[in-house]
Amino acid sequence: MRGSIVLFGPPGAGKGTQAEIIVEMTGKPQISTGDMLRSAVSQGSALGLEAKEYMESGQLVPDQVIIGLIQDRLEDPDASNGVLFDGFPRTIHQAEALSEIAEVSAVIAIEVPDEEIVNRIVGRRMDPETGEIYHVSFKPPPPELISRLVQRKDDNEDTVRMRLAAYHDQTKPLGDWYSNMGILSTIDGTGSIEEVSKSVAKAVRSL
Numbered sequence: 309m310r311g312s313i314v315l316f317g318p319p320g321a322g323k324g325t326q327a328e329i330i331v332e333m334t335g336k337p338q339i340s341t342g343d344m345l346r347s348a349v350s351q352g353s354a355l356g357l358e359a360k361e362y363m364e365s366g367q368l369v370p371d372q373v374i375i376g377l378i379q380d381r382l383e384d385p386d387a388s389n390g391v392l393f394d395g396f397p398r399t400i401h402q403a404e405a406l407s408e409i410a411e412v413s414a415v416i417a418i419e420v421p422d423e424e425i426v427n428r429i430v431g432r433r434m435d436p437e438t439g440e441i442y443h444v445s446f447k448p449p450p451p452e453l454i455s456r457l458v459q460r461k462d463d464n465e466d467t468v469r470m471r472l473a474a475y476h477d478q479t480k481p482l483g484d485w486y487s488n489m490g491i492l493s494t495i496d497g498t499g500s501i502e503e504v505s506k507s508v509a510k511a512v513r514s515l
């Protein structure tokens with residue numbers, strides 16, 4: 309498949325984790341706007357300074373900032389045969405802008421109810437050296453790594469609820485938009501990581 313794939317779903321649905329198997333199966337590079345913004349924030353760049361407050365309060369970063377970021381990234385040579393978008397687009401406006409610059413061939417939506425999202429995100433921990441994501445109960449880290457793990461600043465309950473509100477108001481309507489285009493596959497994201505990976509792999513094979 310030449311076009312790009314969009315991995316769609318609420319924060320904490322497992323998009324970052326499931327992206328790995330799609331990258332492995334398709335060879336398409338993963339583009340995560342959340343990762344790009346976090347790296348800009350930690351470098352203290354102008355983009356990072358602009359994005360920081362929105363991210364820490366659980367709001368979406370303005371569309372024009374995100375669209376500019378994606379336009380630049382899509383010019384890199386590794387993006388020429390399509391990419392895997394993770395966490396983008398998140399508004400109808402972003403999706404419209406994307407449709408002008410790249411072809412989206414498939415959208416894989418991972419569905420998880422809000423209360424489970426809150427449990428998942430609050431227990432999430434990241435290894436800053438490898439970028440690997442763990443969960444205190446669902447994917448326990450090796451004991452020797454525990455002391456260096458960090459929690460994302462926006463992974464606390466209040467901010468998660470804000471992020472979920474932004475998802476329901478601004479992002480979820482996009483699911484219908486892509487469904488009307490006939491390119492949406494929906495996956496139940498409530499099982500174990502392995503169970504969800506199996507469903508994702510099945511959806512990718514059927515593309």
Ligand code: AMP
Binds near residue numbers: 319341342368394471
């Ligand atoms: P994520 O890691 O995808 O959950 O993103 C973390 C935060 O980065 C979000 O809560 C937003 O503040 C911001 N962000 C990431 N991707 C986007 C996007 N496509 N549009 C707007 N804001 C975004």
